[in-house]
Amino acid sequence: MYNEKVMEAFRNPKNVGEIENYDGLGKVGNASCGDIMQITLKIENDVIVDAKFKTFGCAAAIATSSTATDMIIGLTIDEALKITNKKVVETLEGLPPQKIHCSVLAEEAIKAAIEDYQNKKAGIAKEQEEIPMV
């Protein structure tokens, strides 16, 4: 069901982990749906210098997390905000239809992490939305 590129990204995912003293954190999804994606960002002068992920989910969720974080490292936040789930799927050369939502989650996690960064920068201490835990 998965192509080689997806399996490779799942087999050897990049950017696994959590950045200490991150500048932005995005956590989306729900364990009861089978997917939680957390992305942490290190941002300098509005450029994403590092991104890491932690994901509870299927092979596609892990593959899209790896690919999406890889795609945004080195981009400005404006550029990163333009990364759509479609672009993540294209980079992975396709996902099975029932797994497209994983790429949507990746896009949402990036956006949430950047929003967190922007809010912090603007001095708005916005609580991360609590996600129901196991």
Add this chain to the structure above:
Amino acid sequence: MRRIYLDHAATTSLDKRVFDKMSPYFLDVYGNANSQHGFGRDAQKAVDEARDLIAKLIGAKPNEIYFTSGGTESDNWALRGTVKALKEKGNHIIMSSIEHAAMLSTAKELEKDGVEVSLIGVDEQGFIKLDELKKAIRPNTILISCMYANNEIGTIEPIEEIVKIAKEHGILVHTDAVQAMGALDIDVSKLGVDMLSFSAHKFNGPKGVGALYIKNGIPMARLISGGHQERTRRGGTTNVPGVVGFAEALRLTKESMQKDNEYVASLRDRFIERVEKEIPFVKLNGARDMQKRLPSNADFSFEYIEGESILFSLDMDGIAVSSGSACSSGSLEPSHVLLAIGLSEEKAHGTIRFSFGKENTVEEVDYVVDTLKSTIVRLREMSPLFNLKGEIKDV
């Protein structure tokens, strides 16, 4: 790369001896069993012999064995055929909430046609709640159906007790024995069920052939209309090599069943013991009493990680397992069986079924446990629900 097959509940390999028995019926005895000439009579003779043998092996009469395309068709037929035949008597059916999709989705369709369906809950080990079953019986109940052994968690249900309850009320009983046949000593005359579904490929027989046992005298409508096959109750040219292989597979399985079961159960027990001892935050699903569990089945929930990623990680190492039920993979819903035994959706998502077979070895079991250990650590390291020190986060 070495490959290890631990998905015997999904299907099994074809026994070479079964294949050898079947092969002349592809190549030489190719007649239509319904034809009147010599070619047809030769084929018919093989079908009769297969039917006689299967009947003898399960304590039935030959004219109570109806060949089908497999378990799903047998289940469909049992449900739809009974509902249609007994529509004057009533329109209420009772079944367990952990039936195979072949039963549950059929029941859902029947509900749209006005059939009333009661699904009976199970306890945390997957045993049907008999008191709930008793309470569900109504004057218009026509059928109780409960699987003999569950395909996901391996729990063996108390079919004899269900039969006893049903008989007090004059209600028919069907059991889906697709997983149980070949693993348990099933004698329908002792068991007392009215209908029983089974399928050849679960015990080293060919795919695409199964049977429905229908006790003589039971009212039953046809599911598949056609010619005069199966005493006019199931149309379609008989799959001659299939039924020959089906009978031979069942014969060989029964012949060495006790020895094979002891061996397969020893592999399962070694696996369960090691996993429970060596991997933290796991839960064995299904019956704790190993006598009430299929000898082949070990079903584990691995907390904080998701089943499909475990499946594909093991697959990359050549190990074949199933996440939940093979039939529900591809869907995003967690398994209905795991929810029915009270698992949270999160735990249900992190569940893997390991089903062993007589071809597996102790060395393979140990290799799988070792591989599994590192797989689980790796995936937990990636999980936002688990931190690197192995402590649970945010619980």
